[in-house]
Amino acid sequence: MATDVLVVATEASNDGLARAATEAIGAGARLAGALGGELWVLAPAGVAASEAAELGAGRVYTYAPGAEVLSTVTEAAQLSSSRIIVVNRGAIGLDVAARLAARLSGGCVLGVTDVIVQGDDIEAIAAIYGGAARAQFRFVNAGPRVISLAPGAGEPPARQQGRTTEVVHIEAAGDARVRVMEPAKAAEGPRLEDAAVVVSGGRGLRDGENYGLIRELAGALGGMPGASRAIVDDGWAKPAEQVGLTGKIVTPDVYFAAGISGASQHMAGCSNARAIVAINTDATAPIFRYAHFGIVGDCLELLPELIRVAKERAASG
Amino acid sequence: MAMHIVVAAKQVLDPEGVNSYALWGRLTVDETQRSFTVGDVIPRIINAYDEQAMEAALRIRDSGVDCRITALTVGGGAATDVLKRCLAMGAEDAVHVDDTESDRADGFRTAALLAAAVRKMGDVDLVLCGRQGSDYDQGTVPGVLAELLDAALVTVAADVRATEDGVQVVRVTPQGLETVEATLPAVVSVSNEIGVARAPSARGMLDARRKKPAVYDSAELLTGAGGGVEVVRVFVPDVQGHCEMIEGDTPAERASRLLDALAKAGVLGGH
Ligand SMILES: Cc1cc2nc3c(=O)[nH]c(=O)nc-3n(C[C@H](O)[C@H](O)[C@H](O)COP(=O)(O)OP(=O)(O)OC[C@H]3O[C@@H](n4cnc5c(N)ncnc54)[C@H](O)[C@@H]3O)c2cc1C
Ligand SMILES: Nc1ncnc2c1ncn2[C@@H]1O[C@H](COP(=O)(O)O)[C@@H](O)[C@H]1O
Numbered sequence: 001m002a003t004d005v006l007v008v009a010t011e012a013s014n015d016g017l018a019r020a021a022t023e024a025i026g027a028g029a030r031l032a033g034a035l036g037g038e039l040w041v042l043a044p045a046g047v048a049a050s051e052a053a054e055l056g057a058g059r060v061y062t063y064a065p066g067a068e069v070l071s072t073v074t075e076a077a078q079l080s081s082s083r084i085i086v087v088n089r090g091a092i093g094l095d096v097a098a099r100l101a102a103r104l105s106g107g108c109v110l111g112v113t114d115v116i117v118q119g120d121d122i123e124a125i126a127a128i129y130g131g132a133a134r135a136q137f138r139f140v141n142a143g144p145r146v147i148s149l150a151p152g153a154g155e156p157p158a159r160q161q162g163r164t165t166e167v168v169h170i171e172a173a174g175d176a177r178v179r180v181m182e183p184a185k186a187a188e189g190p191r192l193e194d195a196a197v198v199v200s201g202g203r204g205l206r207d208g209e210n211y212g213l214i215r216e217l218a219g220a221l222g223g224m225p226g227a228s229r230a231i232v233d234d235g236w237a238k239p240a241e242q243v244g245l246t247g248k249i250v251t252p253d254v255y256f257a258a259g260i261s262g263a264s265q266h267m268a269g270c271s272n273a274r275a276i277v278a279i280n281t282d283a284t285a286p287i288f289r290y291a292h293f294g295i296v297g298d299c300l301e302l303l304p305e306l307i308r309v310a311k312e313r314a315a316s317g
Numbered sequence: 318m319a320m321h322i323v324v325a326a327k328q329v330l331d332p333e334g335v336n337s338y339a340l341w342g343r344l345t346v347d348e349t350q351r352s353f354t355v356g357d358v359i360p361r362i363i364n365a366y367d368e369q370a371m372e373a374a375l376r377i378r379d380s381g382v383d384c385r386i387t388a389l390t391v392g393g394g395a396a397t398d399v400l401k402r403c404l405a406m407g408a409e410d411a412v413h414v415d416d417t418e419s420d421r422a423d424g425f426r427t428a429a430l431l432a433a434a435v436r437k438m439g440d441v442d443l444v445l446c447g448r449q450g451s452d453y454d455q456g457t458v459p460g461v462l463a464e465l466l467d468a469a470l471v472t473v474a475a476d477v478r479a480t481e482d483g484v485q486v487v488r489v490t491p492q493g494l495e496t497v498e499a500t501l502p503a504v505v506s507v508s509n510e511i512g513v514a515r516a517p518s519a520r521g522m523l524d525a526r527r528k529k530p531a532v533y534d535s536a537e538l539l540t541g542a543g544g545g546v547e548v549v550r551v552f553v554p555d556v557q558g559h560c561e562m563i564e565g566d567t568p569a570e571r572a573s574r575l576l577d578a579l580a581k582a583g584v585l586g587g588h
Contacts (some may be wrong), residue, residue, distance in 0.1 A: 001491045004361070010560040030344035030352060076318065082329065091472075091473070091490055091491055093456070094448065094449070094456045094459075094460070094472045094473060094506065095460070095470070095472050096456075096460070097457070097460070098424065098455075098456070098457035098459075098460030098461050098464075099460040099461065099463065099464045099470065100426075101425075101457075101545060102425065102460065102465065103464060105542075105544035106545065107425060107546040108424075108425075108455075108457050108516055108546070109455070109544065109546055110454070110455050110456060110457065111454055111455070112555075123549060125344040126404070126453070126454075126455075127454065128452065128453045128454055128551070129332050129335040129336065129339070129452060129454070130332055130451070130454065131329075132332075132335050132336045132339035132340075132344070132553070133335065133344060133353075133551055133552065133553050133554070134338060134554055135422065135453060135548050135550070135551045135553065136548065136549045136550050136551075136552075137422070137546045137547065137548055137549065138546065138547050138548075138549050139545070139547075140423075140544050140545060140546060140547050141346050141544070141545055148511070175469075176500075177468075177469035177499055177500045177501045177503075178454055178469050178470070178471060178497050178498070178500075179494045179497060179499075180495060180496070180497050181485070181497060181498055182495065182496035183495055184493035184494055184495040185489045185492070185493055186492050186493075192489075197585065217464075221585065221586070221588065228474075229509075233397055233509075233513075237571050239489075239510055240493070245454070246448075246508065246509060248491075253584040253585065254579055254584040255586050262337055264331075264336055265332070265336075266338070274584050275579065275582055277575065277579070278560070286340045288558065288560050289340075289556045289558035289560070290558060291558070292559075292560060292582075293560065293561050293562065293563060293575060293579065294560040294561070294562050294563065295562070295563050295571055295575060295584075296562070297568065298568075301568040302568050302569060302571065304488040304568075305568045305572035305573075306567075306572045306575070306576070307571045308572070309569070309572045309573045309576055310576065313576065313586075316587075
């Protein structure tokens with residue numbers, strides 16, 4: 001029996017699908033291939049939907065931006081009768097994935113790092129304890145297997161420019177029980193998630209004022225500042241700057257971790273950086289296990305030097 | 318009538334403990350392959366987000382709303398510790414759904430038990446959960462619970478207030494803070510952005526000692542399966558490190574060597 005896969009790709013802007021969505025489509029395509037089924041994609045109508053077609057969707061289900069997501073996804077799942085549903089990572093994981101599974105008498109696993117195909121079924125391996133360990137889950141019900149991926153768990157498929165496909169528009173009823181009174185103001189300016197360089201600081205900065213060094217180095221390198229949760233909790237940095245399991249997921253070319261121990265919950269937000277630089281006084285700090293480049297030393301001595309050299313090079317650049 | 322708030326709280330292995338055992342290679346798996354051998358060494362604590370859900374409930378009371386707070390947990394005997402914590406913080410009542418199923422990985426089964434317990438209480442207006450358990454990091458219980466109770470769901474709350482006829486919640490979204498209003502009954506999951514939970518007072522701890530949680534039997538509550546997923550095995554992933562150490566006599570030297578190395582690796586500005 002062929003098993004069809006529906007990818008729920010809601011992470012998108014006016015420019016098209018976000019990385020979280022294209023990774024989910026990649027993982028969905030791989031699963032559909034392995035299970036001999038079709039790949040369906042649900043995406044917001046417009047640029048994102050055309051992009052989904054170019055990424056290989058057999059059919060694209062669309063919805064108007066602002067439509068209620070749970071009923072839209074439920075309808076797409078039913079129309080496509082997909083046995084496997086890959087929901088892109090993001091807010092929708094906590095908000096929709098489990099409810100969808102409950103509604104359709106299935107099961108749900110979030111934070112999936114790997115999917116194992118067994119016959120015509122799957123098992124999902126998920127990051128647990130903030131990424132310190134993994135659990136392999138099996139689904140016990142007949143209903144859909146709903147999964148949401150950990151960052152980097154899917155590879156975006158190659159784009160076939162100009163490819164089109166059948167489009168089915170979904171008009172679902174809203175949920176009157178929850179009303180948005182004041183929407184989030186779309187953050188202005190560049191986003192941490194998209195930055196090519198992220199410079200983060202942790203408790204090793206010793207004092208809130210020293211977070212200024214992090215901002216300055218980030219500025220000098222044309223990047224953005226980030227933080228461990230410890231110093232967000234201490235009020236040294238803003239919640240929007242937190243990197244990690246419960247903060248931002250960043251995928252820069254280079255990630256600086258200054259005075260950060262490297263707890264798995266922090267690494268969950270940055271381990272997909274192309275290069276990780278650790279600066280820590282403790283040579284045995286866990287961060288050095290993840291880092292590609294390391295300096296054992298005091299970040300309060302190194303950051304001013306890095307700022308100076310970076311500025312010099314930018315000026316002579 | 319007083320608003321009845323239920324706080325659903327879960328007992329978890331201290332995630333910081335699991336973390337350090339994993340890092341030092343001492344997080345081993347028992348013969349069932351489904352749990353860690355350190356279960357007895359690492360302390361079991363109240364899931365921190367659930368403590369913050371309790372804090373959210375107390376803030377609703379502090380704001381002057383006439384309310385009754387019941388702490389609710391599903392678990393084995395030891396799980397009553399989390400109820401004691403909630404009572405000491407200021408909950409009036411506690412309910413223990415006694416469930417020997419040692420593994421709390423199946424949020425669907427847990428949610429079915431919680432829903433049945435909430436129905437048995439009868440008059441619940443608001444269920445506050447944590448955004449996710451710091452054990453399996455799933456966060457599936459609040460959603461399934463809302464579905465089973467046919468209640469409104471609001472996730473990842475940074476602030477929860479009672480209004481005339483519902484709740485007003487400030488949610489943390491990737492785009493920033495969003496304010497929503499939900500009708501009752503509602504399930505709201507609380508995130509760390511709400512701030513640090515208060516410590517129990519000495520008086521609270523004394524009071525808590527005198528209170529006995531009501532015990533509900535899981536077999537009576539749960540007719541039918543109610544499960545959704547099952548853990549086949551747990552394991553610790555390899556963290557493959559190969560870190561190039563940057564040496565140098567002075568911080569200045571190391572700083573410029575580091576930036577050279579990054580430029581050479583092609584990850585930092587071509588200049
Ligand atoms: C459920 C849950 C979710 C979590 N989510 C997140 C999350 O999203 N993001 C996150 O970051 N954390 C998260 N955490 C917390 C995480 O487990 C760690 O506690 C936190 O990341 C530690 O922050 P830190 O590295 O800044 O501080 P510490 O662990 O205190 O480390 C400070 C480091 O600085 C070094 N140091 C000290 N002085 C200097 C100096 N002068 N120069 C250089 N180095 C120095 C020390 O050797 C040490 O390694 C979460 C925890 C839980 C339980
Ligand atoms: N065994 C349990 N008893 C009471 N509440 C629970 C239990 N498991 C989960 N919850 C609640 O559901 C939230 C999310 O948990 P989880 O879905 O397990 O990640 C927790 O923060 C608790 O508020």
